[in-house]
Structure formats: structure tokens, C-alpha cells
Amino acid sequence: MTQLVLFNIFNGLIIGAFYALMALGLSLILNLSGVINFAHGGFLAIGAYIAYSLIPYVGFWGGLLLAPFLTAAIGIAVERVLIRRLYGRDPLYSLLLTFGLAFIFEDGTRYIWGAQSLPYQIPSWLQTSLSSELFFVTGYRVFMVLLVGVAVGALFVILNHTRLGIRIRAGTLDLETVSVLGVNVRILRNLNFGLGIYLAGLAGVLAAGMLGLQPTIGSSLLMPSFVAIIVGGLGSLPGTLLGGLLIGVASGLTTVFFPSASEAVIYVMMGLVLLIRPRGLLGEEGRF
Amino acid sequence: MNSRAKRAADIGVWVVLITMPYWMTLIGGYTELGSRVIVLGLAAMALNFLLGFTGVLSFGHAAYFGLSAYGVGMTIHYLVPSTPLAFLIGVTVGTAAAALIGPLIIRLRGVYFAMVTIAFGQVFYFIAFRWNSVTGGDDGLTGWRRVPIDLHFTTINILGNDKAFYYLALIVFAASAAVMAWLLRSPFGRTLLAIRENERRGRFLGIPVDRHIWMSWVISCFFVSVAGALYALLNNFIDPRALRWDQSGDFVIMAVLGGMRVFWGPLIGAAIFVVLQDYLSSQTENWMSLIGLFFVLVVLFFPRGVLGLVRRRAAS
Numbered sequence: 001m002t003q004l005v006l007f008n009i010f011n012g013l014i015i016g017a018f019y020a021l022m023a024l025g026l027s028l029i030l031n032l033s034g035v036i037n038f039a040h041g042g043f044l045a046i047g048a049y050i051a052y053s054l055i056p057y058v059g060f061w062g063g064l065l066l067a068p069f070l071t072a073a074i075g076i077a078v079e080r081v082l083i084r085r086l087y088g089r090d091p092l093y094s095l096l097l098t099f100g101l102a103f104i105f106e107d108g109t110r111y112i113w114g115a116q117s118l119p120y121q122i123p124s125w126l127q128t129s130l131s132s133e134l135f136f137v138t139g140y141r142v143f144m145v146l147l148v149g150v151a152v153g154a155l156f157v158i159l160n161h162t163r164l165g166i167r168i169r170a171g172t173l174d175l176e177t178v179s180v181l182g183v184n185v186r187i188l189r190n191l192n193f194g195l196g197i198y199l200a201g202l203a204g205v206l207a208a209g210m211l212g213l214q215p216t217i218g219s220s221l222l223m224p225s226f227v228a229i230i231v232g233g234l235g236s237l238p239g240t241l242l243g244g245l246l247i248g249v250a251s252g253l254t255t256v257f258f259p260s261a262s263e264a265v266i267y268v269m270m271g272l273v274l275l276i277r278p279r280g281l282l283g284e285e286g287r288f
Numbered sequence: 289m290n291s292r293a294k295r296a297a298d299i300g301v302w303v304v305l306i307t308m309p310y311w312m313t314l315i316g317g318y319t320e321l322g323s324r325v326i327v328l329g330l331a332a333m334a335l336n337f338l339l340g341f342t343g344v345l346s347f348g349h350a351a352y353f354g355l356s357a358y359g360v361g362m363t364i365h366y367l368v369p370s371t372p373l374a375f376l377i378g379v380t381v382g383t384a385a386a387a388l389i390g391p392l393i394i395r396l397r398g399v400y401f402a403m404v405t406i407a408f409g410q411v412f413y414f415i416a417f418r419w420n421s422v423t424g425g426d427d428g429l430t431g432w433r434r435v436p437i438d439l440h441f442t443t444i445n446i447l448g449n450d451k452a453f454y455y456l457a458l459i460v461f462a463a464s465a466a467v468m469a470w471l472l473r474s475p476f477g478r479t480l481l482a483i484r485e486n487e488r489r490g491r492f493l494g495i496p497v498d499r500h501i502w503m504s505w506v507i508s509c510f511f512v513s514v515a516g517a518l519y520a521l522l523n524n525f526i527d528p529r530a531l532r533w534d535q536s537g538d539f540v541i542m543a544v545l546g547g548m549r550v551f552w553g554p555l556i557g558a559a560i561f562v563v564l565q566d567y568l569s570s571q572t573e574n575w576m577s578l579i580g581l582f583f584v585l586v587v588l589f590f591p592r593g594v595l596g597l598v599r600r601r602a603a604s
Contacts, residue, residue: 036399082584091399092345093587096544099537100583107577223533226407234400260418267411274392274404 008252014141014210016248017148020241021203022221023228024155025196027240030229031172032192034091035083038098040200040225041218042105047071047201048208048217049113052120060123068201075197079190087189102219110215118213144206151202152241158195159237168192172235224251227270233283242281293602301552305458309451319450320522321566325559326454326461327518332542332554334511337468339540340548341477342504343484345398347536348405351412352509354531356382356516358416358423361526365432371446372437375517382513383506385412390502397487406533416528428527446521457518464511469551471507480504512539537583545586547593556594 022040029037037043051067058066078101086094126139159165167188171178179185200218207217224247232243247266254265273280308322335349359378364371393404416423423429434453437444446453471477483490483497491497520526529535538561546557564582568575592600 030399034399036403082588085588089591090345091402092339092540092544093591095345095347095399095402096537096541096583097587099534099541100580100587103534103580103583104577107574107580111574111577223407223410226403230404230407263414263418264411267407267414270404270407271389271392271411278392278395 005253005256008256009249010137010141010252011255012249012252013245014145014248015252016245017145018203018207018221018244019224019228019248020244021148021151021199021206023225023232023240023244024152024237025199025203026225027229027237028168028196028199029193031235031237032168032175033083033087033094033189035086035094035098036091036226037196038095038222039078039101039105040098040196041220041222042102042109043071043075043197043200044204044207044218044221045109045215046074046105047204048120048213049109049204050201051205051208052113052118052213055121060121064205067205068198071201071204072194072198075200076190076194079193083193084186084190106215106219113213113215115215120208120213122209140209144210147202147206151199155195155199156237164188164191168195224248224266227266229280230270231266231273231280233280235284236280236282239280239282246281297552301555302462305461309454317563319454321562323450323454323457323522324566325562326457326555327515327522328539328542328562329555329558330461330464330518331512331515332539332546332558333465333468333551334508334515335539336543336548336554337472337511338504338508339543340553341472341484342480342501342508343487344501344504345402346405346505346508347402347533347540348407348409349509349512349539350531350533350535351409352382352386353512353516353519353535353539354416354526354528355385355412356513357520357526357530358429360517360520361429361432362422364435365429369435371435371521375521378517378520379510379513382516383510386509386513387506390505394498394502394505406536409531409533409536413528413531413533416531424527426528428525430525433524434521453522457522460514460518464514468507468511472551476500476503541583541586543593545590545593547595547597547599550593550595550599553593553595560594 022044026037026040029035047067047070050070051063054063054066082097082101083094086097122140126143128139157165159169167178167183171183171185171188171192175185178188203221204218207221211217225244228243228247229240230243231247232239232241247269250269251262251266255262305326308325309319312319312322331349331353335346338344338346356378359381360374363374363377367377368374389408393401393408396404417426419425434447436447437456444452444456446456472480479490479495479500482493483495483500487497516530519530542557542561543554544557545560546555547553565575565579568578572578590597
């Protein structure tokens with residue numbers, strides 16, 4: 001029993017790490033540009049499929065390294081051509097636009113790579129489990145958690161210690177003032193969008209190694225990421241991280257006792273948070 | 289638009305709707321397609337009560353639409369084979385859920401309101417999806433059909449006769465549209481418009497904004513539940529996709545496409561959307577991308593919708 005509980009907590013932590021990675025990207029974009037990026041799941045799938053196509057040429061590590069950057073490049077292009085036009089308009093329009101993009105991406109990946117699930121090769125030494133007792137702790141899973149940790153750490157270093165990151169954070173608080181101080185807000189939003197999509201691409205590559213490749217790989221992770229943002233607190237990136245891990249573990253634990261409620265439980269959590277603490281766990285008062 | 293043009297538009301809409309089953313087949317459609325237009329049109333108009341006339345962006349209306357539809361299907365399947373009773377139960381379930389969730393979300397605004405409504409919608413999706421033994425899971429709830437309505441002196445055979453069902457749906461649609469139009473003309477409706485235009489000013493004038501938004505939310509979800517109940521009866525079938533977020537997105541695009549600021553706008557949008565979807569899905573396997581592309585094009589080139597454009601041209 002303890003093993004089962006441990007297994008599911010560990011599993012929940014991994015899933016939570018995905019939610020967090022995705023939700024951090026969504027949050028970055030939402031905070032600076034006020035856009036809910038419905039196509040985030042689609043970008044995740046694109047990242048995963050790009051990595052899959054690159055592996056024969058550059059190997060697993062090359063794919064892991066390159067695919068997120070290529071995904072981010074696509075994101076930057078999409079922002080320039082489409083999403084940029086909608087800043088300052090009713091948020092309804094960017095919502096509908098990214099919603100349409102999500103359809104196009106999902107159908108597009110299905111068209112290019114096929115609807116059936118594809119195998120994603122990971123190095124064999126990563127597949128072995130670390131001990132026979134804790135058979136579920138495979139090298140890949142540990143590696144994944146570590147890599148997500150590194151990525152999140154790097155993100156916070158960027159946000160706190162680089163000029164770009166400081167401008168992004170300042171823009172989140174008051175974009176107009178940042179603009180008046182001479183920062184090119186268009187480029188800032190563009191790069192910020194790319195950063196968010198980079199995280200989606202990275203999550204995609206990692207998820208492909210664990211869940212296999214399917215065109216719908218992203219859309220199933222999208223909704224929980226919304227919940228992670230709401231639970232963690234709108235406007236707070238540490239909150240988003242915490243929210244992601246929390247709902248992952250909660251859903252993992254529910255799997256032990258009441259498997260069919262493992263998806264619904266995170267929405268119940270969201271309801272409770274909104275009831276007791278409407279701004280979310282780490283959200284600032286009066287941000288919305 | 290002056291009042292005469294408005295009246296002409298009203299009459300035009302009703303004439304088209306009343307005669308639809310008779311010319312629909314002539315231009316290559318079928319009666320069921322007409323029923324789909326008015327059912328989904330009602331849903332989009334219900335959403336627009338909140339979206340266009342209160343200025344609150346809900347992206348989760350499919351939840352209450354689908355909940356009501358499941359209410360209808362499950363009542364007929366498990367409880368009693370009675371269409372009116374099933375209808376009543378379905379609408380009650382959908383509206384009650386909205387009324388309960390309302391207090392949790394009415395304090396949020398803009399994108400955040402949208403995000404929370406989307407997320408809440410997913411609860412019901414997962415319940416319908418996972419609770420196999422009761423809801424039929426992913427395959428949907430089958431093994432039930434709408435039941436002819438027994439009025440003691442006569443029976444309305446809505447099951448065997450497509451036109452009979454169409455007119456029944458049209459009567460429900462007409463009653464709903466009339467009530468919504470009446471509400472919007474009332475002082476309550478004017479207050480909603482005031483909130484849409486300038487919430488802060490409304491607050492300073494002493495309008496209890498949150499309570500009004502809650503009421504508008506419940507009214508909107510009530511009518512979307514009515515549409516959901518009709519939808520279940522129309523298809524004799526209900527599956528979790530009717531509850532999912534992409535269905536909510538469809539309602540929003542219908543409202544935007546037709547014109548959010550015009551009462552009949554969402555109905556026009558629904559007609560275009562339903563016909564287009566019906567056509568595309570019969571022509572190509574990749575209709576999903578085309579619908580997605582359609583969303584993008586509408587946002588970029590038709591943000592005011594068809595009627596918004598017409599109205600603007602008339603004004604200039």
C-alpha cells in the first residue's frame with residue numbers, strides 16, 4: 001500500500017511538473033500581454049513532433065536541445081503575424097484566435113504525422129529503474145523531474161537577474177510606464193511570447209518520452225494548466241509552479257483511492273480555492 | 289438602426305424561421321439542419337445575453353448546455369419516458385449548477401472570468417466521460433429517444449415527424465427569445481447595458497454590480513440549458529463533446545460572427561456556422577483546420593460580425 005501511494009505521489013509529481021512547465025509559459029504570456037493562449041497545447045505537440053522528426057539526424061540529446069528553440073521560433077512568428085494585431089482589443093478576440101490556432105495545430109500535426117500514436121525513443125540507460133523496490137522510479141522520470149527543475153530555475157534566474165527578465169516583470173506590473181521609459185514593448189512582448197512557447201516546447205519533448213506521441217498530447221495538458229494558474233494565484237509565477245505541483249500530486253493521490261475522480265479532483269480543488277481564497281494561494285490582492 | 293428597420297428585421301427573421309422546413313429541402317438542406325440552427329442559435333443568443341449585453345466573457349457555457357442535455361437523456365433513459373418532464377429536469381439541473389457556481393466566479397473579470405468558466409466546464413466533462421456505467425462514457429448515452437407528447441386530446445408525434453419537432457423547437461425558441469428581448473428592454477436589462485459600458489460608474493451609482501452579473505449569468509445559463517435540452521431531444525443522443533470547451537468556443541464564435549451587439553446576431557452566426565460545419569465535414573477530413581482557419585479569419589476581418597457590418601453601413 002505504501003508503495004502504491006508512493007508510486008502515485010511520484011507520478012503526480014511528474015505530471016505536476018508538466019502542468020507547471022506549461023502553466024508557467026501560459027502565465028508569462030497572460031501576465032504581460034493579457035492573452036490566454038489556447039494554442040499552448042498545440043505548441044507543445046509541435047515541440048514533441050519536431051523532436052521526433054529530428055532524432056534520426058541529431059539524436060535524442062540534439063532533439064531535446066533543438067526542438068524547444070524551433071518551437072519558440074514558430075511561436076515568435078505567430079505572435080508577430082497574428083497575435084500582435086489583437087493587443088489592446090477586447091480579450092475575447094485573442095481568445096478566439098488562439099482557439100482557432102489550437103484547432104489548426106492539432107489537425108495539422110495529425111495531417112503531417114498521422115493520427116496514430118508514435119513511439120518516442122529514449123536512451124536505454126535512462127529506461128532502467130533505479131532500484132527493484134521502487135521499480136517505478138525509472139531513470140527517465142528522475143531525469144525529467146531534474147530537467148524541469150533546471151528549466152524552472154533558469155526561468156527564475158532569467159526573470160530576476162537579466163535585463164529582459166526584469167523588463168518582463170516590470171511590464172507585468174505596469175506596461176505603460178515601461179514603454180515610457182524607452183523599452184520597446186512590441187519586442188518585449190514578442191520575446192516574452194517566445195519564452196513562454198519555449199517552455200511549452202520543452203514540456204512537449206519531455207512528455208513525448210513518457211506518454212508517447214499523439215496529436216492530442218497537448219490539449220489534455222492544457223486545462224489542468226489553467227487550473228494550476230488559478231489555484232496558484234493569477235499573476236504569480238511561483239504560485240503557478242506551486243499550483244502545478246499541487247494539483248499533480250492531488251490527482252496522483254486520488255488515483256490510489258478513487259481512480260475515476262483523478263481528473264475531476266483538480267477542479268474541485270480549484271472550486272475550494274476560489275471559495276476560500278479567491279485570489280489563489282500566492283496571488284496578490286486586487287490584481288484583477 | 290431606426291425602429292422601422294428593426295421591426296422589418298424582426299418580421300423577416302420570423303418569416304424565415306416559420307417557413308424554413310418548406311424551402312430548406314429545396315436548396316439542398318434537410319429539416320434536421322434547420323432544427324440544429326434554431327437550437328444552437330438559441331444557445332448562442334443565450335450566451336450573448338451575458339457576452340454582448342452584460343459585457344462578461346464566458347467561455348464555459350457548453351457545461352450547462354451539456355448538463356441539461358444529459359439531464360434530459362438520463363431522465364428518459366432511467367426514470368420516465370416523458371419528454372416534457374425530461375425537459376423540465378434537464379433545464380433545472382443546468383440552471384441549478386450555474387446558480388451554484390456563479391458566486392465563485394462573479395468577482396472575476398475579463399480573461400480571468402473566461403479562464404475560470406472554461407476550467408469549471410471541464411468538471412462536468414470529466415464526470416460524463418469517466419462515469420461510464422451511468423453516462424455511457426466517451427461513447428455517449430444511447431438507448432433512448434424523445435417521446436411523443438401526449439396532450440390527452442391529441443398526441444404530437446415529435447419522434448416520427450421531423451417537422452413536428454422543428455415547430456416544437458421553434459415555439460420554445462420563440463418563447464425564449466421573447467423573454468430575453470423583454471428582459472433586455474426592462475430596467476434590469478438597461479442596468480446590464482450600463483454595467484457593460486462602464487462598470488465603475490455603475491458601481492458609483494449604487495448598482496449592486498456583482499449581483500446583477502450573477503443574475504445575468506443565471507439567466508444566460510437558463511436559456512443555454514433550454515437549448516441543451518432541445519439539443520438532446522433533437523439528436524436522441526448525447527455525448528461528452530457537448531460539454532467540452534470547444535463547444536463553448538463554438539457558441540462564442542457564433543455570437544461574434546453574427547454580431548454581439550445585435551439581438552439576432554448570434555442566430556445569424558449560428559446559421560452560418562452550422563451550415564458551414566455541415567458542409568465542410570461532408571467534404572473533407574481536415575474540416576477541423578478549416579474551422580480553425582475560419583475562427584482566425586473572423587477575428588481578423590469580421591470582429592463586428594455580419595450584422596455589425598450591416599448596421600455600420602446603414603449608419604454611414
